Amino acid sequence: MIDRERVLGLLDEHGWTQATLARACDVTPSAIQQILSGKTKNTRLAPTIARVLGVSQDYITGHSPDRYSAVSGDISPDELANILKNKLFGYDRGFTKRIYDDSDLNDALFNKVYDPYWIRRQVARVSPELFIENGPDYTPPLMSEAIGTDAMSPTLIKGDHVLISAASRTVDGDHGIWAISYGGLPMIRRLMPLPHDRGYRVSADNPAAPTFEAPKADIELIGIVFWIGRMLS
Template sequence: MEEEPRAALERLIAENGDDFAGLSKLVGRNPAYIQQFIKRGSPRKLPEEERGILARYFGVEESLLGGPVASATTTGIRLIPKLSVGASAGPGAIPDRETLAGKIGFDEKWLRKQGLDPSKLSLIQVDGDSMSPTLNHGDDIMVDNRAAVAVVRDGIHVIRLDDVLMVKRLASGPGGRLSVLSDNPAYPGWPDVDGADVTVIGRVVWAGRRL
């Protein structure tokens, strides 16, 4: 059953730890506006401007909040999920959950021109500086999850090693051995690892950062 817009907004607020008054201020309304919409049904529908602000804030499609359904064929934009985990590029981090933190839109034609399948992509954040200067702490990286079931190609991957999620440069060696390397010379790598001990989550195919 499709989620009703008021219920969807209330769920997003709870999951994100926001409050009604703060979101009312975000959309330029009085402090009770969002609470009245959810609890009293006033207004009956969110106006287009307010709906758009909330959809961008939560990283969801406007249709979830009562807007028209926009297909990829009409907008050309594909929303790629951003997960609330960090791939360590430092001492290592063990994520305790992998939940949706939002979505970022990319031109679908551009993705496919790069040879990527939009349904197999996800975004996570780099944690640490062992891959600097290629990847810096806080960078968003796009992960092609098809690499998890393919023969490992040399390049930067998100992997799990000893129950730690990390982003490292992989290089294939003889007999199924792998080199697990850092781009930052201040950090040691593992030049000879049994490939069976490395779980490949995906290949890093794009990175973005705030300047």
């Protein structure tokens, strides 16, 4: 059952009415009114309400006091440092390798799933220098990846699919979500350049995930995340 007091508290924080929440969830105002009045115990809308309000479903349903889900499939900065110290040449970096090796994936993206002109327009928004340097018809190497952890929640939810431009290499802080490899561990995080070219601040949108700083030599840029897709609930 959805915890009405928590939802009402979140609405107050956002400055929203129940009608605003209904529009954001693409449901009728009466559907929200029935949930918040306790007339229905149907929790079908719980995932949508949680996503729209930027918290975990467990918080919305009263199963957890924490607004954000515990991060799954992630490790602490100390454990990451140990991986770095023991990093072996040729370590399989998961999706890092597939960007360049899987030509069938690029063919599918360009010819079967996404229009190449649409791809160019989207990538040009976050990496215009690619098209200045390579011309307007340039199509960058791409990859498609499913989000495997809750670390970027609520921006990216576990199971979301993202498109990554593997040609983008300029981290300026204006568009900060990147696919990276740190110590051989693939992850999607926000990157912010540190002063004096000291490296990057690596952070997640879920407060339960660790934030750390790393020199450039320890961060392999896979590419910039420029599009996300989510199955409608």
